[in-house]
Amino acid sequence: MxxxxxxxxxxxxxxxxxxxxxxxxxxxxxxxxxxxxxxxxxxxxxxxxxxxxxxxxxxxxxxxxxxxxxxxxxxxxxxxxxxxxxxxxxxxxxxxxxxxxxxxxxxxxxDQHPWFAESRASRDSAKRDWYIWRDPAPGGGPPNNWISDFGGSAWEWDAATGQYYLHAFLKEQPDLNxxxxxxxxxxxxxxxxxxxxxxxxxxxxxxxxxxxxxxxxxxxxxxxxxxxxxxxxxxxxxxxxxxxxxxxxxxxxxxxxxxxxxxxxxxxxxxxxxxxxxxxxxxxxxxxxxxxxxxxxxxxxxxxxxxxxxxxxxxxxxxxxxxxxxxxxxxxxxxxxxxxxxxxxxxxxxxxxxxxxxxxxxxxxxxxxxxxxxxxxxxxxxxxxxxxxxxxxxxxxxxxxxxxxxxxxxxxxxxxxxxxxxxxxxxxxxxxxxxxxxxxxxxxxLTLRRAQDALSIGKFALVDADEDVLAFERWHGDDRLLVALNLGTQRRRLPLPAHGAIGAVLASTLPPRVLDGSLAPDEGLVLRLEEAR
Incomplete structure (x- = not known):
């Protein structure tokens, strides 16, 4: 479509x-x-x-x-x-x-990138400061207390040039400057x-x-x-x-x-x-x-x-x-x-x-x-x-x-x-x-989302609902939808719209059934809202 x-x-x-x-x-x-x-x-x-x-x-x-x-x-x-x-x-x-x-x-x-190879070759390398190098702390050891996201110090010692380089992740992933x-x-x-x-x-x-x-x-x-x-x-x-x-x-x-x-x-x-x-x-x-x-x-x-x-x-x-x-x-x-x-x-x-x-x-x-x-x-x-x-x-x-x-x-x-x-x-x-x-x-x-502007680019408002139920309205122009989701294992009340009436069921997580004012356990519905008559 x-x-x-x-x-x-x-x-x-x-x-x-x-x-x-x-x-x-x-x-x-x-x-x-x-x-x-x-x-x-x-x-x-x-x-x-x-x-x-x-x-x-x-x-x-x-x-x-x-x-x-x-x-x-x-x-x-x-x-x-x-x-x-x-x-x-x-x-x-x-x-x-x-x-x-x-x-x-x-x-x-x-650390196998040519840039890093050149950077670590010498303190005088033209690309030395393309990465983050620092001297040891005054008493020796890493320049600060930073921890890698993968555990351990975020600093790796390079004996050849006598400095540490920074790596937020693995030591094989030196940080760029x-x-x-x-x-x-x-x-x-x-x-x-x-x-x-x-x-x-x-x-x-x-x-x-x-x-x-x-x-x-x-x-x-x-x-x-x-x-x-x-x-x-x-x-x-x-x-x-x-x-x-x-x-x-x-x-x-x-x-x-x-x-x-x-x-x-x-x-x-x-x-x-x-x-x-x-x-x-x-x-x-x-x-x-x-x-x-x-x-x-x-x-x-x-x-x-x-x-x-x-x-x-x-x-x-x-x-x-x-x-x-x-x-x-x-x-x-x-x-x-x-x-x-x-x-x-x-x-x-x-x-x-x-x-x-x-x-x-x-x-x-x-x-x-x-x-x-x-x-x-x-x-x-x-x-x-x-x-x-x-x-x-x-x-x-x-x-x-x-x-x-x-x-x-x-x-x-x-x-x-x-x-x-x-x-x-x-x-x-x-x-x-x-x-x-x-x-x-x-x-x-995905087909419904593509067909309904209310879902793809429409406005949004949360709706008050019972325990375990998450509900919201989506609308675009005159098209108005209600999404009601039961995140629990008990039957819950289907929230009624503040304005208008429930029309067609556009999507359901469960097999089709006659609406009875409730949400079954694990049930989600996308409903079209119509003006009350």
Whole structure:
């Protein structure tokens, strides 16, 4: 169905679909997904009903952190293909009316990047200050108390040059120095390289990390830290993240993207609402279009909690800001694993009916749940460095199960990570043929969202409702809808609209039934509202 033309940019109406390339489709039988595999599955993505694909990193990398350690910002990792394969994929994406976003990693490179090799070669290197080097503390040891997000000191000693370099993540991921104009210019050229090639935007990795406080003071101790939390959380990252100078860089990214027409920038930012909202910038000096909003991941699946979260987030947005929502990613536990199969259907309805741009993570549309990873198959460096905390990300990166053939149609050999144990029945082919499947529900909701301006660009207001029920209205022009979601296991009252009457049922998480003024357990409804007669 064609959408009517409006003045809204595509990314406001659209839905983004994240693909983790290692785990989407293997085309050459090495057990790892690749660009040709993604190209072969583009018809699936197009018929799902999304508008854009976001690819996790595909650049050359030693894979210490599976692509987030970039050794060449303007190339393609041979494991995934080459630039010709990328160009074919991009052409295939555009031929299907879709957009393609790349994952830009500006905070750090790989320690195998030529820039870092030159930087660490000598204190007198022309690129020495493209990275962050410091002398030891006066009494010896690291320059300050900063902790890597993966545990341990954020500083690594380099005996050859007698200084430490900073790494917010692995020691194989040295932080770039964004206070250096030459480095900034080189990274802007990276963006131009891909924009000139035709990409439609970028998801910007750990954007709030990219500038550090001058003087590198110690971070304050977190008095609320407990041993069941990551080592990073022992400190409050006051001086190592979210510095005022980073906003000018974000604005420069936006100005460059806007110079190419209707491109979009999605910024990865984990911050409280008031600080998060600053990354929209101002109308005169805008920053990223969509500062990623992770609150559906970070908060309990509880109607009262989510009502507060949604209200507070909406209230925090500047007048020029556009909301966005996500409940799954390559870093987060699977939504079905967190809340179960029945509520995963309710979550699908919530994600696709809230005001703002949704991002859907591959595999959530078929309800992949908990995938235990045997110790001998753990690949995630974060999990390997801090075992026992339950923070492993491998469980979210398992291969996409396509059908009931050997290795789920993902590969001709054993995949790099285990498949979900129920893959023979929980796969795309099986759910495509099932009118009651989660995949069918996603497709119907995405079709409805595309057809209804009230859902894609309409206004939003929360509605008072009983315990366990989250309800809100969406409207655009004369079209008014009610979304009512039962997040509990008890039958609850269906909230009646303050004005008008309930008309047609446009979508339901459960099989069709006659409305009786109640919401069944695990039931979500999208209802058309009509004027009372």
């Amino acid at each position: 064609q959408r009517q033309r409006t003045d809204c940019p595509w990314w406001q109406r659209g839905v983004i679909y994240q693909i983790y390339p290692r785990s989407f489709q293997d085309s050459n039988g090495d057990g790892v997904g690749d660009l040709a595999g993604i190209e072969a599955r583009l018809d699936y993505v197009a018929t799902l009903g999304v508008d854009a694909i976001w690819l996790s990193p595909v650049f050359p990398s030693p894979m210490a952190d599976f692509g987030y350690d970039v050794a060449d910002y303007c190339g393609i990792e041979p494991m995934f293909g080459d630039l010709a394969a990328f160009d074919r994929l991009l052409a295939g994406v555009h031929a299907r009316g879709l957009k393609l976003l790349l994952d830009f990693v500006p905070n750090h490179s790989s 964004w206070r250096k104009p030459a480095l900034r210019a080189a990274m802007m050229d990276v963006l131009r390289f891909w924009l000139d090639r035709g990409v439609d935007g970028f998801r910007i990795d750990v954007l709030w990390h990219i500038v550090k406080a001058e003087g590198f003071p110690d971070n304050p101790v977190n008095v609320d830290w407990t041993p069941d939390r990551t080592e990073r959380d022992r400190l409050i990252q006051r001086h190592s993240t979210d510095q005022p100078e980073a906003h000018a860089i974000s604005a420069d990214f936006r100005a460059l993207a806007d110079s190419y027409g209707e491109r979009v920038l999605v910024g990865e930012i984990f911050l409280p609402n008031d600080r998060h909202a600053r990354w929209f910038g101002t109308p005169e000096r805008p920053q990223v279009h969509l500062p990623f909003n992770f609150q559906l991941i970070e908060n309990r699946w509880n109607a009262a909690v989510l009502r507060r979260v949604i209200a507070d987030y909406e209230a925090s947005l500047p007048t020029h800001g556009w909301p966005n929502w996500v409940f799954g990613s390559h870093d987060a536990p699977r939504i079905a694993a967190r809340i179960g199969d029945a509520q995963a259907r309710v979550a699908a309805m919530l994600l696709l009916t809230l005001r703002g741009t949704p991002t859907l993570y591959q595999g959530d549309e078929i309800g992949i749940g908990d995938v235990p990873i045997p110790p001998e198959r753990v690949r995630d460096p974060q999990d390997l460095r801090q075992p026992g905390l339950g923070i492993g990300r491998d469980r979210s990166r398992t291969p996409m199960p396509w059908d009931g053939s050997p290795f789920a149609g993902f590969s001709a050999v054993e995949p790099w990570l285990p498949l979900n144990a129920d893959w023979p029945t929980r796969n795309v082919a099986a759910q495509s043929d099932d009118p009651d499947s989660l995949l069918t529900l996603y497709r119907s909701l």
